[in-house]
Amino acid sequence: MSQNLPAQEFLDYFYKAEKPQDQWKLGLEQEVIGFDIETLTRLEYSKHIQPILNGFAERFGWTPYSEGGNIIGLKKDGSSITLEPGAQLELSLKPIGGLAGVELELNTYREQLKILSTEQSVLWLSMGYDPFSNVDDIGLVPKKRYEIMADYLPAFGEGARHMMRMTATAQANFDYSSEEDMRNKMKVAVALSSVMSIIFATSPIRNSELSGCKSSRNWTWRNLDSRRTGFLDFVFEEGFGYQRYIDYVSQIPMMVLEREDGTQDLRDTNFVDYYHKGKNGLTYEKQDWVAQLGGTFPVARLRNAIETRTCDAGPVSMLLGQAAFWKGLLYDPEVLLETVAWVESSGIEIFKKIHERGYLTGFDCLVKDPECVKILKTAIDLSKKGLEKQSKAGEESESKYLDQAFANFEAKESVSDRLIKNYTNSDKKGILALLEKENLIFA
Secondary structure, X not given: OOOOOOHHHHHHHHHHHOOOHHHOOEEEEEEEEEEEOOOOOEOOHHHHHHHHHHHHHHHHOOEEEEEOOEEEEEEEOOEEEEEOOOOOEEEEOOOEOOHHHHHHHHHHHHHHHHHHHHHHOEEEEOOOEOOOOOHHHOOOOOOHHHHHHHHHHHHHOOHXXXXXXXXXXXXXXXXXXXXXXXXXXXXXXXXXXXXXXXXXXXXXXXXXXXXXXXXXXXXXXXXXXXXXXXXXXXXXXXXXXXXXXXXHHHOOOOOEEEEOOEEEEOOOOOHHHHHHHOEOOEOOOHHHHXXXXXXXXXXXXXXXXXXXXXXXXXXXXXHHHHHHHHHHXXXXXXHHHHHHHHHHHHOHHHHHHHHHHHHHXXXXXXXXXXXXXXXXXXXXXXXXXXXHHHOOOOOOOHHHHHHHHHHHHHHOOOHHHHHHHHOOOOOHHHHHHHHHHOOOEOO
């Protein structure tokens, strides 16, 4: 790079994001994939998606916003509903202190979506990958950002087309109080990210056939631009902190920027050069750093919160369970330090090994490797310990939200494993019945 970035300006972004422990909350993000009930084909924007978004606005008090005359998202009380490239709906809940509050907000959204979807004769699946469609048949929603990404990213891996059109995730986001606190939380989030892809896998079916992966969604991320995805080894290096993360992000080629007059195509632009010199008549604005952070997709991402990114969407019990898993590990200071010490004493190679094959083999990786069994069991036990320690006197422990994770681990069987076991043929209606049995129909 021709010049460096002014350190303090970019460090301040993270310093200003720090919050004291008594202000910590968590944010939940969930994506769902919509289908016509009769044909089980994906929804069309103008025929299905736009009326549903309008319904949220007109009947449930959400405020819409548009691009090019097309409604592309909604906001309400700090939460948002947005469109992913293949018209998946993404709910981003406002940060909430407790999991009971998250559950209440999620169920309210679900009921609203059910009402609107029943009227449109559509259904929504909460699972990691579209089980029915061919990726070549899925168009993009009318959003320029996605047009640019769809033209740019496939050159760096075949997973890009699938990721944009076919996948749905569950994600939880967590606060940090200092650089040291961030460092510890990022170590845990990166190390244990692939544990989630084993316990909560829901996506073994692709184009109505078994894909050979327990998490087809995580397969897409393993086959996408390696510069901006993957396991972040440098998080475990001595001296890791905000500056090291700034160095990582600033070296990744830019993609798009947002301006009042529309989305700007800056693909392959060097961020440091852009900061100093601008490009195509654009000059640097503070929001461009936020866009640059959002153009990276590692297993755990640092922005104004720590984002955990490797869990398939799934049943409500699993949406809450993955959030509970991370809250238990990250939000009790003593358990966090205990988890960091355990991760460091175990060595990152075992966690990288799970990252390399967990999405593919799921619980099968435990059969030949007792060390992996121990990793998963210890992670769940530490999370439960952390949740119980966070319980206030007279309140029920949030560890109940880990029941699904414990059940899956004890049975060594995820939703994906059960779908594979019960799969018989590529009949869509038969597959839908399996999905319904596993509570993967969200609305």
